Amino acid sequence: MKKVLGIFVLAFMVFGFAACNGDSGAEEKDWNIVMITDVGTITDKSFNQGTWEGVQQFAEDNDIPAMYFRPNDGTQAEYEAAIDLVVENGANVVVTPGFLFETAIYNKQFEYPDVRFILIDGEPHTPDYSTYETADNTTNILFQEEQAGFLAGYAAVADGFTKLGFMGGMEVPAVQRFGIGYVAGAFYAANELDFSITFPANRYTYLGDFDASPAHITAATGWYSSGTQIIFAAAGGAGQSVMAAAEAETGFDAKVIGVDVDQAADSETVISSAMKRLAVAVQQELTAIIIDGEGNGGTTLVKGADEDAIGLPLGDSFKWDTFTEAEYETVYALIEDGSIVVPATEDELETFLEAHAGNPDVADLVEATMSEAE
C-alpha cells in the first residue's frame, strides 16, 4: 500500500517539478526544496507536520517550489533511495526531519556536494557510530527537548497533578530527552513545592512507533483507569491515541500533554504541549541558505530556551488551573540563564535528582528512561 502511495506522490512530484522549473527561471539559481518525511506521515500533527509547515511557509513567502516525499519504508536503503530520487528530480535543498536519517545523510552529503542538506534531530555518522562528520553542505539542527520536557513536568506538578505518566514513541534520542526532562521537572517541582507525587517505572514507556493504533488506546486507557491523571505523549501520531483514551475516560478529568507543536486544537484533553519550534528553526536555516546565500553548513545548531526555540504554548493554549504564566516565566528564566541545567541522559538525570530534587527513591524510573542497548 505504501508503495502505491509512493508512486502517486512521485508522479505528483515529477509533474510538480516540471511545472515549477518553467516559471522560476529568472533567479540566479533555481532552488527546489524537498522535505523527506520520517516514519509517520506528513499529517501527524506533530514532528513531520511542524517541519513541513515551516518549509511551506518559507516557500510561499519567497515563491520557491517546495515538495515533500514519503519514503516507502523506514529503512536506511529506502531513505537513501529517497534522497537519490529527489536529487535526480532536481531537488537542491533537502530537509530531513529525524534522527533515523543520520547515516543516510552521512553517505549522501559526500555524494551530492552541491545539494544542501538540513538534518533535524541528528548528526551524520557512519552506521557503527565510529565516525561523525558533517560536510560543508549539511546543517544539523538539534533541540534541547529536555528543557521542554522539564517545563511540562514542572507545570504538571505545580498545577496539582500527582499521578504522572510518560508515553514516548520510538526510543530515539529526541524522545528520550523529552522524557528525561519531564521526569526531572516533575521531581524538581515536587521537591521545591513540597508535593508528593507518584511516577512509577511502569508509567514510563516507549510505544515503539509513532502511529495511532487501537493498541495504544488500550494502553493509555489502562493507565488512566488505574489512576494516572496526566500522560505526556511524546509520540507523534500515537499521541492521538492517548487523546482518544483521555476523551473516553469518564471517571475524572484525564489530561494529555502534547508534543513538538501546540496540539491544543487536537483535543479538549490537551492541557499543554512541550513544543520545539521546528517551523521557525527550519525557516531560519532556509533563509540563511537561500536568501543570504551562506547558511550554517558543516555545523550543528543547538537550539534551546536561550533562543526561545522550546517551551509551552501561552495564551489560549495555556490551560493550567493554578499554575500561572508568571510562574512559568520564572522557571523558564532559570533554564534560560543556566541556573537549572536540565539533564539529558540517564546518568545526568540520576545526578540531577540527587542534587536538586531531594533525592527521591525512583531508581527504577530512572532506569526506564534509557534502555541498555542505547
Place this chain on the structure above:
Amino acid sequence: MASFYDYFSLVLFFAIPLIMTALGALFSERSGVVNIAMEGIMIVGAFVGILFINGKLIPGIDSAVEFTEAIGGVPVYLLGMIIAIIAGILVSYLHALASIKMNADQIISATAINTLTPALALFLTMSLALGESAGTDKLPVARSLYLIDEVPLLSKIPFFGELFFQNVYPGFYVGIIAIILTYIVIYKTKFGLRLRACGENPHAADAAGINIYKIRYLGVLISGAMAGASGFIFVIGFTIEFNASVVGYGFLAIAVMIFGNWQPLKIVGAAFLFAGLLTLSDGISFFPALDNLDIPEGIISMLPYLITIVVLVLTSKNSRAPKAAGQIFDKGER
C-alpha cells in the same frame, strides 16, 4: 473494580466488530466461497460510512457536528452504517461476480480487493480533499458525537447496566442482534440449510433442486454487508482519524472464524478470547496485581499468540472446514 469494568468494556468494543466480520466470512464460506477480502470490504465500509456521517455525501451539510445537530447522533450513526452496508455489498459483489460467475480463483480476486481498497480510499481522500484540510490523508472521526451516555431504565441494572447500557455505541447492539440472527438463519431456516448444503456438497444440493449460484451470491453479499458494517463500527470505536486502515482486523476475523471451527457460537467464544488477550497484553495496567509484578513487556506482548497456539493445538483435531469451500462449482462435473 473501575479498572476491571474499563477493561471489560474495551474487550466488548474489540470483540463486536471481530465477531461481526467473522460471522460475515462464515456466511460466505458456508456457501462454498472463500472470502479473504474482509479487510478490504471493512475499509470501504468505514470509508464511505465516515464520509457520509461527516456530511461529505450530502449537499448543504459541511460537518459531522452540523449533521448530528440536525437529526441526532444515533440516527446519523445508523444511517452511516446502512451506507457502509450498501458499500460493503457492492464491493463483495465484485468478488461474487469473479468467483461465482467468472469461475476465477477466489483467493486472487479477494486479494485484488484487499490491495485496491486502501490505496483507492487514500487516493480519493487526498485528491478530492475529503479530510479536514487539503493535503491530509486522514478523515476526521468525531466519535464522541455518537456515544449513547445511558439507556433509560436499563442502565440502572447493577453491574450489567454499567457494562452494557452506559457509554456504548449503537453498533454494540447491532452486533448483538447480528449474532442472534446469524445463529437463527444458519441453523433454523430453510435458507441456512441450503447454504450449508452448498458449502458441503454442492452437487447433491444441485440435484435436490437448489440454485447453487443464487445461494452462493447471497452468502457472499451477506458477508459484504456484515464486513461493511463492522468496518464502520470498528473505526468509530477506535480512531479519531481514519487513514484507510483497519489494522489487520479483517484478517484477524478470518482467523477467529477458523479458530471457531465455522460455527457461530464457537466464533463468539473465540473472538472474546482473542479480544480479551489482546486487550490484556496492551493494557496490563488494568490489573494492578499483574502490573506490579514487572513482567517484561516482550513476554506480555507474546501472551495472546502463545495461548492461541496452545488452544489451537488442543482443538485443531476436531476442526473441519466446509468441504466445498474454495472450489469452483461446475454443474457438469460429477
